[in-house]
Amino acid sequence: MKAEHQNLYQPHKGGTLCKMLFPVLLLTLFFPLGHAQSSMSPEFSIIKPRHSRLLKSALQRETSAFLLSDPWAPLENQGWRSCVESRNGPALPEKSEGYIQVFLDGGLNQQRMGICDAVAVAKILNATLVIPYLEVNPVWKDSSSFEDIYDVDHFIDVLKDDVSIVKELPEEYSWSTREYYATAIRDNRIKVAPVHASANWYLENVLPVLRSYGVAAISPFSHRLSFDNLPMDIQRLRCKVNFQALTFVPHIRTLGDALISRLRYPQDPLKVTAAGDKEMAGKFVVLHLRFDKDMAAHSACDFGGGKAEKLALAKYRQVIWQGRVLNSQFTDEELRSLGRCPMTPEEVGLLLAALGFDNSTRLYLASHKVYGGEARISTLRELFPLMEDKKNLASSEERSQIKGKASLLAAVDYYVGMHSDIFISASPGNMHNAMVGHRTYLNLKTIKPSMALMGQLFLNKNISWSDFQQSVVEGHQNRQGQIRLRKPKQSIYTYPAPDCMCQA
Numbered sequence: 001m002k003a004e005h006q007n008l009y010q011p012h013k014g015g016t017l018c019k020m021l022f023p024v025l026l027l028t029l030f031f032p033l034g035h036a037q038s039s040m041s042p043e044f045s046i047i048k049p050r051h052s053r054l055l056k057s058a059l060q061r062e063t064s065a066f067l068l069s070d071p072w073a074p075l076e077n078q079g080w081r082s083c084v085e086s087r088n089g090p091a092l093p094e095k096s097e098g099y100i101q102v103f104l105d106g107g108l109n110q111q112r113m114g115i116c117d118a119v120a121v122a123k124i125l126n127a128t129l130v131i132p133y134l135e136v137n138p139v140w141k142d143s144s145s146f147e148d149i150y151d152v153d154h155f156i157d158v159l160k161d162d163v164s165i166v167k168e169l170p171e172e173y174s175w176s177t178r179e180y181y182a183t184a185i186r187d188n189r190i191k192v193a194p195v196h197a198s199a200n201w202y203l204e205n206v207l208p209v210l211r212s213y214g215v216a217a218i219s220p221f222s223h224r225l226s227f228d229n230l231p232m233d234i235q236r237l238r239c240k241v242n243f244q245a246l247t248f249v250p251h252i253r254t255l256g257d258a259l260i261s262r263l264r265y266p267q268d269p270l271k272v273t274a275a276g277d278k279e280m281a282g283k284f285v286v287l288h289l290r291f292d293k294d295m296a297a298h299s300a301c302d303f304g305g306g307k308a309e310k311l312a313l314a315k316y317r318q319v320i321w322q323g324r325v326l327n328s329q330f331t332d333e334e335l336r337s338l339g340r341c342p343m344t345p346e347e348v349g350l351l352l353a354a355l356g357f358d359n360s361t362r363l364y365l366a367s368h369k370v371y372g373g374e375a376r377i378s379t380l381r382e383l384f385p386l387m388e389d390k391k392n393l394a395s396s397e398e399r400s401q402i403k404g405k406a407s408l409l410a411a412v413d414y415y416v417g418m419h420s421d422i423f424i425s426a427s428p429g430n431m432h433n434a435m436v437g438h439r440t441y442l443n444l445k446t447i448k449p450s451m452a453l454m455g456q457l458f459l460n461k462n463i464s465w466s467d468f469q470q471s472v473v474e475g476h477q478n479r480q481g482q483i484r485l486r487k488p489k490q491s492i493y494t495y496p497a498p499d500c501m502c503q504a
């Protein structure tokens with residue numbers, strides 16, 4: 001059981017778990033043209049709270065005596081600090097071996113990991129990196145480039161002593177474009193990089209291409225560099241890219257700062273910047289709630305929407321995955337006790353209430369689309385009436401630059417998430433992993449729900465609020481951002497210690 005739910009936090013283990021975590025990824029493989037977004041369907045008319053007994057107690061916030069600790073208390077110093085250096089590894093070579101180009105799939109967070117790996121590969125090869133090309137994801141359809149999301153000059157400058165990076169290829173290589181590789185087989189395109197390839201693989205297979213052609217294009221590149229058996233300076237460089245070199249463009253940061261100040265100073269957001277009065281600042285929780293139809297359907301769990309919802313999800317599974325969703329061979333109870341069901345907004349609300357967050361808690365909802373919409377959110381809103389999101393905190397003018405752009409919207413949520421007192425995700429996934437890693441690096445509190453525990457508690461329809469609360473509190477005592485050392489195969493971007501952090 002234990003091993004089972006740890007796997008949930010570890011992408012790319014393969015098999016069904018992997019599929020559960022990446023329904024959208026799968027979708028892109030089978031449905032390259034995307035699919036029609038379902039609009040409001042009849043299946044939502046009957047969404048009711050599923051745990052009404054718990055909900056009733058939670059609304060009254062019966063506090064139990066054992067809840068001694070303040071849920072807002074920041075993490076104590078755990079004795080770890082960053083050990084990323086101003087220069088990691090040998091100085092820049094006198095002569096570059098050539099240019100590395102990478103083309104990155106996925107959403108914001110998957111691409112982010114690809115960028116970090118690309119810098120590391122360029123360092124391994126003594127090559128010059130061309131600013132990575134971000135592919136348009138067929139589901140999210142955001143065509144934002146690297147420069148649209150990240151501060152490119154800052155990126156190049158922070159890494160200038162580690163790797164040389166250029167915005168564009170020089171004139172003599174201007175033929176090396178995405179179209180060039182998309183239209184025919186090209187000898188300088190590396191198409192076969194294995195998942196989690198070693199440094200030696202790159203030295204043996206890519207260096208010769210660089211030397212013959214001057215430029216090597218690696219695609220696909222996501223998850224193509226191992227997390228294990230790499231020199232320490234390469235690991236540290238990857239962390240440096242992730243935690244220091246990648247900053248969002250100014251307009252994302254400005255919008256993020258505005259949202260943060262409205263969350264911290266709801267009465268008088270203008271006062272903030274001037275005074276910076278820490279005493280007055282209110283605290284807030286960021287809840288990443290990914291609960292979209294892909295995920296709901298893929299999990300094959302029952303979400304309380306009755307027969308109509310069950311049918312709708314079954315139909316969706318049939319159309320999109322054509323019977324390849326292995327979860328559907330399990331019953332809802334089995335899936336729940338294995339921790340394979342994403343928590344609904346109601347369930348994550350109960351989790352937060354049990355941890356001691358009361359109805360004066362300011363909650364920022366970072367999410368893209370909630371399956372069931374307001375019908376499903378309303379229970380969460382009942383528990384946390386001070387719930388906000390980008391839409392009601394920012395004016396439409398402020399949002400105009402990011403409107404409809406999934407990566408930029410996610411970037412704002414990432415930025416706000418990094419500045420929150422508490423971050424929690426309703427289900428594991430790329431955003432959750434990215435936040436866990438980045439917040440661990442800065443010793444910030446991040447609640448990692450125990451999906452298996454929650455699944456089991458929710459199955460017990462008779463459980464009293466105080467038993468529920470006690471189990472939740474105890475089960476999450478050590479899931480709030482305490483340092484966990486990376487194990488082999490785990491991502492350095494989720495578990496930055498001990499590769500990039502040292503004991504102080």
Ligand SMILES: *[C@@H]1O[C@H](CO)[C@@H](O)[C@H](O)[C@H]1NC(C)=O
Nearest residue numbers: 059060061358359360385386
């Ligand atoms: C919070 O709960 C208390 C008591 O349970 C209630 O009196 C109060 O009105 C609630 N506040 C909000 C903002 O709903």
Ligand SMILES: *[C@@H]1O[C@H](CO)[C@@H](O)[C@H](O)[C@H]1NC(C)=O
Nearest residue numbers: 090091092093094124125126
């Ligand atoms: C890269 O450059 C460094 C320093 O110039 C050198 O020690 C190293 O052997 C080079 N690596 C390769 C793969 O050429």
Ligand SMILES: *[C@@H]1O[C@H](CO)[C@@H](O)[C@H](O)[C@H]1NC(C)=O
Nearest residue numbers: 053458459460461462463464
């Ligand atoms: C729930 O509680 C009732 C009354 O206390 C009891 O009769 C019933 O067996 C319990 N059900 C379960 C599933 O524990």
